[in-house]
Amino acid sequence: MKKVLAIVLALVMIFSFAACGKKDETKTYKVGVSIYQFDDNFMTLYRNELESYMKSLETDSVKYDITIVDGKNDMATQSEQIDTFITQNVDVIILNLVQTSSAEALVKKVVDAGIPLILINREPAAENMTNNPTVCYVGADARQSGTYQGEIVVGLDNHGDVNGDGTVSYIMIEGDPENTDAQYRTEYSIKALTDAGIKVECLTDQVGNWKQEKGEEITASALAQYGEKIEVVFCNNDAMALGAAAAISAAGRTVGKDIYLLGVDALQECQDMVKAGTMTGTVLNDHVGQSHKAVDAAIKALNGEALDNWYWVDYVKIQ
Numbered sequence: 001m002k003k004v005l006a007i008v009l010a011l012v013m014i015f016s017f018a019a020c021g022k023k024d025e026t027k028t029y030k031v032g033v034s035i036y037q038f039d040d041n042f043m044t045l046y047r048n049e050l051e052s053y054m055k056s057l058e059t060d061s062v063k064y065d066i067t068i069v070d071g072k073n074d075m076a077t078q079s080e081q082i083d084t085f086i087t088q089n090v091d092v093i094i095l096n097l098v099q100t101s102s103a104e105a106l107v108k109k110v111v112d113a114g115i116p117l118i119l120i121n122r123e124p125a126a127e128n129m130t131n132n133p134t135v136c137y138v139g140a141d142a143r144q145s146g147t148y149q150g151e152i153v154v155g156l157d158n159h160g161d162v163n164g165d166g167t168v169s170y171i172m173i174e175g176d177p178e179n180t181d182a183q184y185r186t187e188y189s190i191k192a193l194t195d196a197g198i199k200v201e202c203l204t205d206q207v208g209n210w211k212q213e214k215g216e217e218i219t220a221s222a223l224a225q226y227g228e229k230i231e232v233v234f235c236n237n238d239a240m241a242l243g244a245a246a247a248i249s250a251a252g253r254t255v256g257k258d259i260y261l262l263g264v265d266a267l268q269e270c271q272d273m274v275k276a277g278t279m280t281g282t283v284l285n286d287h288v289g290q291s292h293k294a295v296d297a298a299i300k301a302l303n304g305e306a307l308d309n310w311y312w313v314d315y316v317k318i319q
């Protein structure tokens with residue numbers, strides 16, 4: 001009887017050890033993600049890819065409990081979301097800032113809470129990052145995307161000078177002007193033309209805040225005002241270019257024949273349009289490469305490894 005009891009006890013101990021061991025083996029990390037605005041074509045692709053890629057990296061012993069919230073393009077809302085992530089003691093934060101001018105305050109908050117921070121998509125000023133191995137930015141250099149847009153025009157037989165008057169007359173539709181993507185794309189697209197010795201004239205430069213309906217509205221009224229004078233429509237992103245394309249065809253103009261249209265992002269729809277000739281060119285803003293790099297950095301931080309401050313992903317010309 002004693003023997004049986006001893007065996008039973010031993011078995012109970014073995015099983016409970018095994019059970020404990022198993023419990024300890026699974027680690028669930030809490031990941032807080034705040035996106036500047038869900039209602040944005042490009043950032044929607046980005047956030048979906050980010051979540052599915054991170055989930056695909058789960059193993060039997062490592063799980064990611066990912067919470068993604070909508071900053072609703074409102075800095076106060078986003079700041080509260082970060083406070084909530086801190087209170088919830090998340091293990092890492094991935095942040096697409098509403099305003100890069102708030103980077104300093106938010107970085108400080110998160111660093112003080114001892115939580116690693118991966119900034120994405122909206123490049124913060126360099127001084128927010130220096131020498132901090134728990135904070136990084138993952139993005140693409142917007143200068144490159146602007147340059148590529150301009151180079152596509154330079155590469156056209158007439159260099160964008162439809163009416164042959166020696167000057168390329170264009171309109172510029174900008175994203176959020178607080179954002180370096182908008183600033184650099186606006187500047188570097190035109191710089192590529194002037195660097196190639198091409199004379200340019202800006203007919204109008206307006207803010208469309210990355211939105212399709214704004215792109216359409218601005219292009220429609222510019223076409224009504226300047227008519228055939230407009231030879232090139234530069235849009236800081238594809239959503240606005242889709243709007244511009246609608247306004248261009250509504251005005252009876254034909255892309256590739258009497259006007260040119262450029263965007264950035266390479267949304268599938270726009271890649272199809274470039275192939276069909278209804279859009280002159282776009283630039284691939286690699287949401288897959290960027291979201292994967294952001295997740296890889298987050299996992300590095302979760303493993304206690306030091307981060308570089310900057311991780312870059314290349315743009316690709318689509319024409």
Ligand code: GAL
Pocket residue numbers: 036040041042043121122175179181210236237238239264265285
């Ligand atoms: C840009 C992208 C835009 C918009 C913006 C948001 O990189 O080209 O379409 O998503 O980010 O910050």
